[in-house]
Amino acid sequence: MDGLxxxxxxxxxxxxxxxxxxxxxxxxxxxxGIGVAYLLARYKFPGKSLVxxxxxxxxxxxxxxxxxxxxxxxxxxxxxxxxLAEQFGIVFSFRWTGAALACAVMGFPxxxxxxxxxxxxxxxxxxxxxxxxxxxxxxxxVFVTFPLIAPGIIAGMILCFAKAMGEFGATITFVxxxxxxxxxxxxxxxxxxxxxxxxxxxxxxTLVSILISMAALMVSELMARWVGRKIWTA
Amino acid sequence: xxxxxxxxxxxxxxxxxxxxxxxxxxxxxxxxxxxxxTSLVNVIGGLIRPDRGRISVDGTTLVDTASGIFVPTHxxxxxxxxxxxxxxxxxxxxxNLMFGRWFRPPQERNVQLETVLDLLGIGHLLARRPGALSxxxxxxxxxxxxxxxxxxxxxxxxxxxxxxDERKAEILPFIERLRDEANVPIVxxxxxxxxxxxxxxxxxxxxNGRVAAVGNPAEVLSRAELVPQDxxxxxxxxxxxxxxxxxxxxxxxxxxxxxxxxxxxYLDLPIGTIVRVRxxxxxxxxxNAPPVGLSALNVLPGKVIELRKRGETVVExxxxxxxxxxxxxxxxxxxxxxxxxxxxxxYAVLKSVALDKSTLGKSPLSANRGADLGxxxxxxxxxxxxxxxxxxxx
Numbered sequence: 001m002d003g004l005x006x007x008x009x010x011x012x013x014x015x016x017x018x019x020x021x022x023x024x025x026x027x028x029x030x031x032x033g034i035g036v037a038y039l040l041a042r043y044k045f046p047g048k049s050l051v052x053x054x055x056x057x058x059x060x061x062x063x064x065x066x067x068x069x070x071x072x073x074x075x076x077x078x079x080x081x082x083x084l085a086e087q088f089g090i091v092f093s094f095r096w097t098g099a100a101l102a103c104a105v106m107g108f109p110x111x112x113x114x115x116x117x118x119x120x121x122x123x124x125x126x127x128x129x130x131x132x133x134x135x136x137x138x139x140x141x142v143f144v145t146f147p148l149i150a151p152g153i154i155a156g157m158i159l160c161f162a163k164a165m166g167e168f169g170a171t172i173t174f175v176x177x178x179x180x181x182x183x184x185x186x187x188x189x190x191x192x193x194x195x196x197x198x199x200x201x202x203x204x205x206t207l208v209s210i211l212i213s214m215a216a217l218m219v220s221e222l223m224a225r226w227v228g229r230k231i232w233t234a
Numbered sequence: 235x236x237x238x239x240x241x242x243x244x245x246x247x248x249x250x251x252x253x254x255x256x257x258x259x260x261x262x263x264x265x266x267x268x269x270x271x272t273s274l275v276n277v278i279g280g281l282i283r284p285d286r287g288r289i290s291v292d293g294t295t296l297v298d299t300a301s302g303i304f305v306p307t308h309x310x311x312x313x314x315x316x317x318x319x320x321x322x323x324x325x326x327x328x329x330n331l332m333f334g335r336w337f338r339p340p341q342e343r344n345v346q347l348e349t350v351l352d353l354l355g356i357g358h359l360l361a362r363r364p365g366a367l368s369x370x371x372x373x374x375x376x377x378x379x380x381x382x383x384x385x386x387x388x389x390x391x392x393x394x395x396x397x398x399d400e401r402k403a404e405i406l407p408f409i410e411r412l413r414d415e416a417n418v419p420i421v422x423x424x425x426x427x428x429x430x431x432x433x434x435x436x437x438x439x440x441x442n443g444r445v446a447a448v449g450n451p452a453e454v455l456s457r458a459e460l461v462p463q464d465x466x467x468x469x470x471x472x473x474x475x476x477x478x479x480x481x482x483x484x485x486x487x488x489x490x491x492x493x494x495x496x497x498x499x500y501l502d503l504p505i506g507t508i509v510r511v512r513x514x515x516x517x518x519x520x521x522n523a524p525p526v527g528l529s530a531l532n533v534l535p536g537k538v539i540e541l542r543k544r545g546e547t548v549v550e551x552x553x554x555x556x557x558x559x560x561x562x563x564x565x566x567x568x569x570x571x572x573x574x575x576x577x578x579x580x581y582a583v584l585k586s587v588a589l590d591k592s593t594l595g596k597s598p599l600s601a602n603r604g605a606d607l608g609x610x611x612x613x614x615x616x617x618x619x620x621x622x623x624x625x626x627x628x
Contacts, residue, residue: 125320128281131307132314133334133383143333147324 007204013180014188014209021184022164023097025103026157027029029111033156037115058170067173070102074174098175099145099182103167113157118152119145150227158220165212185209235419237261237387241277241287241297250274250284250489258435259414259598261418264427264454265440266462271423274440275389278421279314280307291387291419313380313418315390319372327375328360334383342462343384345416350378353415354408370401374408381416387606391423402429403591409433410596427465431472431512432453432595436516451510456559458515458542458550465528470514471560473595477507486531486586493555498589503596510597517588518562520551521581522572532584536560538574553582 007015039045040052058066074092075082084090122145130140130146168186175182177191189205192198240253250270263271276282278289280296285306289297289314296305306612315336321330331350335343351357354374364372368419373393380388393409394402404428413420413433424430430437430451437454441444447460451472454460461469475491480500496511503509525533536555543549549569551562560582564574574580 026374066588123320125316125318126322129314129316129320130322130333132279132281132312132389133379134308134337135312135333136306139337144322212336 005011007208008201011188011201011205011208012177014183014185014205017096017099017180017183017210018165018185019212021100021103022161024035024097024100025164026111026161027098027108029104029108029160029184030153030157033108033111033160034115034153037112037156040112041116041119055112056109058106063106063167063169064173066105067102067170070098070174071171074098074101087229092175094175094178096175096181099171099184100164102170102174103164104160106167106170107163110159110163112154114156115149115152118149118155121150121152149225154220154223154227158216161216162213165209235259236290236291236292237278237419237421238288239274241274241284241289241403243273243277243282243284243287245273245282248273248443248489250277252440252443252445254438254445254448256436256438256448258419260422260433262430262434262437263421263423263440264430264434264437264462265425265446267425269462270443271425271440271441272391273443275314275391275421277421278387279312279389280305280310285426294386294530311384311386313383313385313388315373315376315380315388315393317392317395319364319376319396321367321372321375321379323364325363326360327356327362327364327367331360331379331382332363334379338384345381345384347382348579350381353381353411354378357559358593361425361533368401370404372399373401373405377408377412381418385418388416388418388420389423390420392425393422394424394426394429406432406595413598414596425462425465427455427461427468428436428512428592431593432510433598435598452559456552456561458544458561467516468514470512470517471558472512473558474508474599475511477501477503477505477509479506491558493536493558493560495532495538496534496584496589497531497586498594499586501594508597508599510595511589512593513560513584514588514593515561517549517584518560519583520553520562520564520568520572520574521583522574522578524581524585528583529585530583531586534560534582534584536580536582538576538580540576541569553580555582 017029036055040048071093072078076082076093081092092101127140127144130144135143166186168190171182171184172187177183177187183191185205185208189202192202192205197202235257237256241250243250248270250273252270252274256389263274265271273282277284278296284297284299286299287297288295288300295303296310297303322333331347354377356371356374356378359367359371359375364375367375377393390536394405410433422433434451436450438448439454439460447454452549453470456471457467457575473491473493475489475496477487478490479488481488484501486497487499487501489498489511491511501509519530534555536553538551539554539559540552541549542552543566547563547565549566551564551569551574553560553562562582
């Protein structure tokens with residue numbers, strides 16, 4: 001066991017990178033995810049089903065396709081990629097930021113879905129009541145809607161994080177598999193399985209993956225329970 | 235305390251077209267379900283934007299479609315007590331109560347937490363969450379929450395409808411105190427004749443989205459045709475009476491009314507208090523001579539002014555007792571046997587036990603003391619104490 005978890009510096013790099021990529025992907029997509037979920041749950045507008053479809057698309061498309069689409073749009077020569085690179089100096093291709101973008105796109109539908117369901121479950125009459133008590137729409141969201149959907153937001157975050165930790169196809173297509181830059185846990189495991197004598201390394205990283213996933217699940221469970229207790233019990 | 239409403243609004247197949255002016259502390263919207271009461275309250279509260287019209291409260295315009303005025307709900311300063319309470323489940327009772335106060339600038343906060351806790355008897359609930367409250371407690375907290383937002387108008391939409399009779403009886407006195415002691419005009423929506431007749435200073439009867447009548451309870455409720463069909467059994471005259479005597483030996487209270495002396499079961503209120511009595515038409519008997527050998531304690535002389543047939547069996551007989559219009563529901567057979575006709579002198583007979591909790595309450599006329607709530611409550615407490623002592627020493 002000791003030997004098994006005795007990671008080499010390169011392996012540690014892959015672990016740290018994976019956690020960083022997943023965390024950044026989750027946190028940056030959170031505000032957008034809440035916004036889109038709110039939009040889809042509360043408003044009717046022309047083209048709503050199109051927006052809904054686009055949000056869900058990465059869930060259905062083969063990840064490699066999503067990665068390739070990202071390469072086309074956010075790559076050096078892509079429409080958005082070249083614009084961002086020229087105007088702001090932000091580069092995605094073959095950088096860890098690109099890995100985070102790929103993970104965010106892949107985790108986004110899961111996050112939006114969880115949050116949207118919780119928004120739809122909110123009793124809007126409570127928001128009306130808050131309005132009659134003098135709260136403008138912003139404060140109604142802060143004091144009533146947000147606390148009531150917090151469990152859904154936590155669930156959405158953990159789903160997004162889990163998806164990001166396991167993301168492989170889109171990432172490797174978009175930003176390749178560069179140790180120290182874009183080589184996340186799944187890519188590292190894949191690399192180990194491609195070379196002779198790499199089984200021990202693959203197994204070590206597999207165990208680490210399991211540990212991180214379990215830990216994330218437990219943290220989310222604790223948070224959800226804590227929030228739930230605050231909200232629903234005496 | 236003037237509420238002026240003149241609005242029209244269409245909701246699917248239902249058209250609301252309402253115009254009235256009401257003064258007084260408690261205006262009741264009375265009518266069957268589906269008559270437009272709740273829609274009207276939602277229009278006043280800003281939850282519905284009317285197609286056309288004008289609403290003003292005490293001279294402040296809340297809606298005027300002609301000049302494009304629509305004050306959004308959160309700036310209206312209307313406290314709203316909903317039928318189902320709508321307490322915030324994620325907040326404690328204290329946080330619920332303080333919610334509206336937080337949004338009020340300090341100079342506009344004219345209601346103190348202690349006052350509200352006293353008024354509604356909810357001080358012991360502060361640390362709980364709504365999930366741990368009974369229906370009656372929830373509704374009292376909801377009332378307190380609305381009050382603490384320092385509203386200039388309090389809307390109450392069937393606040394008792396979801397409660398059983400015992401809980402209703404528990405909350406009604408609190409609403410009476412609210413009406414008499416808090417300086418906030420109230421709009422009270424109900425389909426219950428018992429509640430409306432007990433609480434209202436003025437009544438707006440709604441039917442199919444239109445105003446069928448506006449007036450004080452005595453005028454409106456004595457006219458059976460204005461009372462919703464499902465409440466006809468409860469209909470009757472509403473009169474004000476003053477407590478003139480307590481009879482400790484038999485546990486009775488004597489009330490002086492314009493129609494004559496009434497005796498009711500003992501009322502725990504000081505002598506001189508004005509109460510409101512609803513004399514249900516179905517509780518009134520008619521005699522064509524002074525009755526003898528009768529158990530009923532209340533006999534009011536008067537004369538028949540109107541007879542109105544209700545179907546094959548029932549006749550509503552209206553009697554003028556010294557200027558007070560009393561109704562009696564009799565069978566057609568009795569009416570013919572007694573030979574009741576207009577102008578005939580008769581005696582209205584009423585059992586004392588017909589005057590109970592559901593037909594008797596403190597009158598809005600009894601509220602003529604000043605504004606400081608805390609002091610008043612204390613006053614009342616000591617008076618009640620004195621009365622109890624006086625009673626036992628008799």
